[in-house]
Amino acid sequence: MSLKIKALKIYQVDAFTDKAFHGNSAGVCILEEPIEDEIMQAIAAEMNLSETAFLIPEKNSLLESSNVFSLRWFTPKVEVSMCGHATLAASAILFDEFHVQTDEIIYRTKSGKLIARKKENKIVLDFPLDTPVFEGFPINKKLLEAVGISEYENIFLGENTKKLVVHLKNHEEVLKLNPNFELMRQLDVMGIKGLGVTASIGADYDFISRYFNPWAGIDEDSVTGSVHTLLASYWSEILGKNVLNAYQASKRGGEMLLKLREDRRLEIIGDFIITLKGEIYI
Numbered sequence: 001m002s003l004k005i006k007a008l009k010i011y012q013v014d015a016f017t018d019k020a021f022h023g024n025s026a027g028v029c030i031l032e033e034p035i036e037d038e039i040m041q042a043i044a045a046e047m048n049l050s051e052t053a054f055l056i057p058e059k060n061s062l063l064e065s066s067n068v069f070s071l072r073w074f075t076p077k078v079e080v081s082m083c084g085h086a087t088l089a090a091s092a093i094l095f096d097e098f099h100v101q102t103d104e105i106i107y108r109t110k111s112g113k114l115i116a117r118k119k120e121n122k123i124v125l126d127f128p129l130d131t132p133v134f135e136g137f138p139i140n141k142k143l144l145e146a147v148g149i150s151e152y153e154n155i156f157l158g159e160n161t162k163k164l165v166v167h168l169k170n171h172e173e174v175l176k177l178n179p180n181f182e183l184m185r186q187l188d189v190m191g192i193k194g195l196g197v198t199a200s201i202g203a204d205y206d207f208i209s210r211y212f213n214p215w216a217g218i219d220e221d222s223v224t225g226s227v228h229t230l231l232a233s234y235w236s237e238i239l240g241k242n243v244l245n246a247y248q249a250s251k252r253g254g255e256m257l258l259k260l261r262e263d264r265r266l267e268i269i270g271d272f273i274i275t276l277k278g279e280i281y282i
Helices: 037-047 084-096 141-147 171-176 181-186 228-239
Strands: 007-015 024-030 051-057 068-074 104-109 112-119 122-128 154-158 164-167 195-202 205-213 218-221 243-248 254-260 265-270 272-281
Touching: 007 037, 007 084, 024 037, 024 084, 037 051, 037 068, 051 084, 068 084, 084 104, 084 112, 084 122, 084 265, 084 272, 141 181, 141 195, 154 228, 164 228, 171 195, 171 205, 195 228, 205 228, 228 243, 228 254, 228 265
Parallel strands: 024 051, 068 104, 164 195, 205 243
Antiparallel strands: 007 024, 007 272, 051 068, 104 112, 112 122, 122 265, 154 164, 195 205, 205 218, 243 254, 254 265
């Protein structure tokens, strides 16, 4: 008995960079109809990128004429509730490869409504701004030790994202960290969805960061849009600025412009490079 094979359009995009093989690479899988969660998870594992985005036009409309899409994100191990760089990657494909006939794209996600626009050669993401919480959550000293942190300026948790961020004394401390990811994976993190570190730097950027999430199969994420919804809120208060230049100091590195709005939304602006396009068969 022959099996029915489906060919799905799939792409790879380097987000938050204007140079190939830098920034954070995301998969983008275009669906014409829903597929099982298990297949999406298997595709994400096959792509073996930090996240793969799966999108489908709502109400079965054509890709080119639709401006509302269902969007989900999977790491090689789990589904996540928000991903900035894979949303930027998905938007790049819709605008540049499918030439969607609209000024903005609306995504229906597990984190609510997200919006993307194309501005010149950049993507502008419209995300909810997170709020830092400074007390009322346990601080796991073993986790900090596993990351290599002994002293810090501040520590806070994202009210919505549940990401933990540690403000270190200077940017050299951020750069020299060498976490023990195997030990981190063994710890009970009590609902924390990733750990970031940050410090001010001056010069070309207002602050830098790194982000670790071995519990989701991503030891160190190259560039993380979602954690910047929290970092933007924190650094805006400290620096007294509503427009911030941020750099994520991973091995690949990536940068973004952050604009805080009065309606508690954040515009995350970044470049992209499409590096691969083809089909995947299921």
